[in-house]
Amino acid sequence: MSKKQHPSTADSPRELDRRSVLKGIAGVAAFAALPVVLDACSSGSGAGSGTSGSGSGAASGSGAASGSGSVSGSASASGSASGAGSASGSASGAGSASGASGAGSGASVSVPKVSGTLTIGSNYSDAGVKKAFGDVATAFGKASGATVTVNTVDHNTFQNKIQSYLQGTPDDVFSWFAGYRMQFFAAQGLVSPIDDVWEKIGGNFSDAAKAVSKGADGHYYFVPIYNYPWVMNYRKSVFQENGYTVPATWDDLMSLCEKMKSDGLVPISWTDKDGWPAMGTFDILNMRMNGYQFHVDLMAHKQSWTDPKVVAVFDQWKKLTPYYQTGANGRTWEEAAQDLQNKKTGMMFIGAGQAGQQFSKENLPDLAFFPFPQINSQYGTDSIDAPMDGFMMSKAPKNKDAATAFLEFLGTAHAESIYLASDPTDVGVASNYDQSTYNALQKASAELIGKTAHIAQFLDRDTRPDFAYPIVQNALQSFITNQDSNAVCQQLEAQAKSVFAS
């Protein structure tokens, strides 16, 4: 698992850290009450080890980003450790980055001199992205003269603990996601508006990027750093060998799938064990059939899930089922992407960056993609999901000058290029980004995002976090099994009513 998998996996975590679990247990009386039984169980046999359920944190293989970018290793503020007994430093680490050598390309920008220490909370915990962001922090420290401390926390842990993190003593700036998922916390007053930053950097960004960086109150809260589009990925060699052509419409897609099937290929990789990949397919079908605005309204529950337009989306989705891999709920997205790489399947709908990450270096040039074909000519292919990651400023930063300067620095093509120098799959957000450094996949991503009128952020970032998980996740997983459009819509509407009313 890496940060590049959709960050939403945070909400269906495989990994749990001991502290959160202990916290949970403290809150959950039932667990706490169990020791009573054992006390009472006076026979004194060794049986009494029962209650320490917390101890066994999942030792899954994510996280461990050992101090790539870090220089000095003071323990991270949050000190999260994945899994009981695993090395406590695995998910955390602090690096003081001032004065070290900077990476990077592109034209440099003027950065105002600031003093003091800037602390940055980062969920860029896997080795590659940790180094990439460490380079950005180093470059800023060098240019501004500030001492920059990056507190890196395992990304799942970071996202799960965001509420308590922001209420406690958060870092001056911290990593987060654009869209509703940002607005949810902005509306609680847990982050600072940064309109002054955007006065400086506004010229670097498109209107679409600006829109998803604003809170519901119209103020800016977020500075993006990179994004990636959700597209239909395929291998060029497979298409060439079999004479397939990129489908432009739904009917083309259906006949392409039919052809692949007769060639003995499973047309489309299909996975939803992780709970979020199916959300991408729902999003794109909904936007192709009902348009971007309907997607936005549905996510905010201004439209009903039992609307016939939504039922129609699920009905359309069922037409893809014969061409999907079976057993989606038991397959991880990584396994599904491997099936695409191994030419077991012909296509896969997922983030371009995510597919690219699973491909080996030799196969990466063979990976290509096309935007999901048109279904309703009224909307054509005018919208895609292209989730954007970036940074925000906490409510009361200790060093506001440095935080402001850092966000201004981050909102430039220069800073993005430093980050992307060691990330071959994502693309920069700034409209004046120098694209000559991109590989073919990145060029295509940037071009697609540039020419698409409406950029959505992905279901779990466009709606309330407690609605996306576990409610939408469960509904889509049961739809995959039961193929019942009406049932899934009723299930979603019943729960949306309660959740959005609270």
Next chain:
Amino acid sequence: MTTSRTAARPASRTGRAGGGRVHRLTRRDGVVLGLMLGIPLLIDLAFVWAPAIASVFLSFTNAQGAKAVQWVGGQNYHFMATVDYEFWPAVRHNLLWLVVFIVIATPLGMLFAVLLDKGIKGTRIYQSIFFLPVMLSLALIGIIWQLMYSPDNGLINNIIGKTGQGNEIDWLGNPHINLWAVLIEATWRQAGYVMVLYLAGLKAVDPSLREAASLDGANPWQMFWRVVFPTLRPINIVILVVTVIESLRAFDLVYVTNGGTNGLELLSAIITQQILGAANKIGYGSAIGVVLLVISLVPITYFLFMQFRKENRI
């Protein structure tokens, strides 16, 4: 506790302690007693009662993240019972877990123990094999079995030849069978646990009982059920308690498998989703916690009732 003190006095030597005689405690005794009772009491209050009562209180509020806490009455319970698509499956799954442990895992463990107690050849090796899973963390067991169950690459499907498109068995993804698949994982571990407890109990059975029974012409079946099993009563109670605890606290396996969704809902898993998820629904999570508490109280009360009755009888 006063028995040893009174026993030292000549006057009490003939009779049992107690008997209505009250001894004045010295100041030092009082302090020692106060500390010995007070510290556990404080710990009990702080770590058992306080969180329990706080959970009950929170379950009637809409506590969520940083928001101000508001009293919402029974709204959480209403949502749970009528709207939440995870709650009733979770209750059913917890109960099924309990039934499978009592009906399958425990008898299996008992069977292993009885067979191994007969001193068959290589008994130590078998003991080690059956006990091995108990030494692994449940999270690790979940990961190991995912490798076995994986639809395309898993050991099981490859052995039975069901890895092709359309005919593979999606052990952990199909909501109709994945709970059973996980229960096999859980039983794999639980049977070993029960086996060790019973082995310890069987070793403690007085051999003269068996000898007497065989002289009386009891067959092995009668010998076990009529002679040995009744002497295992204390162990049986321990195992019953362990079984109930293990099934109510079941969490790790489903959590590592898929986070406790899609057919693997358990109360503990949905509490975690609510409280520790990004939305931090502490109030609603607490309400589910209270339900789990109430369910736990049933066996706990029964057990304590039995325990006290036994003590009174003695």
